[in-house]
Amino acid sequence: MARLERGFFSLADCPDRYEVDLESFIHLIYEKDGSRRLIKVTSDDNEARAALLRGQEVINHQPVSILFLVLKGVNPAECIDDGTWSNVVGPSMKAVGDRYGNDAHQSAMWDGVPPDLPAPFAYKRLQLLTADYLAEDITTIVELTEIVMAIKNGREPDRSLFREKSVGLSWSKDLGGDAERLQICMQHNLELQDKYFSLRDAATDIAQQRFAQRMCDRLESEQRELLISVARTTP
Structure with a gap:
């Protein structure tokens, strides 16, 4: 039976290492083909042991400290x-x-x-x-x-x-099923997109440019949501 000891864990792919009790850790399970592709995060020791037996790479780390990286x-x-x-x-x-x-x-x-x-x-x-x-x-x-x-x-x-x-x-109360309100939101969204695309293009520093781009990304995502919602409410 595979035991969850430090010797079984490959740390080669992880930048920040911690030497602490395994019981406090989640387990990161990677594809065994060397692709460094994370396929599972679990707190189940038995699942980690099974992955080890299958020849997969298993890394144990504190949830927050490593997940923000991986x-x-x-x-x-x-x-x-x-x-x-x-x-x-x-x-x-x-x-x-x-x-x-x-x-x-x-x-x-x-x-x-x-x-x-x-x-x-x-x-x-x-x-x-x-x-x-x-x-x-x-x-x-x-x-x-x-x-x-x-x-x-x-x-x-x-x-x-x-x-x-x-x-x-509340999405359902604010937007769900109300075609007229959805159309108004779409128009407002387009106006904001024009504003932030102009701000991005005129930005003189990286921080301002990144902020404007993030807003553009958000608005484009929300516009797709509105378009889908309008399509669902249109007879």
């Missing part, structure tokens, strides 16, 4: 099981996200996410954010991941993982 470009909802997310990763990431949110010098791409945001929209926003996120976006990533994980596992989103502002939002 999840760059990886959608959390695709590689974390619901138990690990709900009991370990989600609350830990939320705690760190709250701290960064209070100290942030920049704004999150989304400063609020309605818990009833349709899962396909949450998934697309996650793809956008995880490609290149800032510390200020961590709490948003937690909220979006929770929406997707809840739908995948047949449960309601855990509102304790959402910001106070987010809990007060």
Whole structure:
């Protein structure tokens, strides 16, 4: 039987190493073909042992300290099981996200996410954010991941993982099924896109340019959501 001892863990792919008790750690499971592709994050020791027996690479790390590195470009909802997310990763990431949110010098791409945001929209926003996120976006990533994980596992989103502002939002009440309101939002969105594209093109420093580009990315994502919603409400 494979034992979860340090000797079984390859640390070659991980920049920050920690020598602590394995019981405090989640396990990162990588594809065994040498591609360095993360395929699973779990807190289940038995699952990690099984991966070792299959010849896969397993790395143990503290949830927050390493996930912010390895999840760059990886959608959390695709590689974390619901138990690990709900009991370990989600609350830990939320705690760190709250701290960064209070100290942030920049704004999150989304400063609020309605818990009833349709899962396909949450998934697309996650793809956008995880490609290149800032510390200020961590709490948003937690909220979006929770929406997707809840739908995948047949449960309601855990509102304790959402910001106070987010809990007060409702997609269905504000936009769902109201074609006229959706059209107004689309027009307003297009006006904002013009504003931020102009700001980006006229920016004289990198920080201003990046801020404007992030807003453009957000608005384009929201415009796609509005277009889909309008199509669903049109007879």
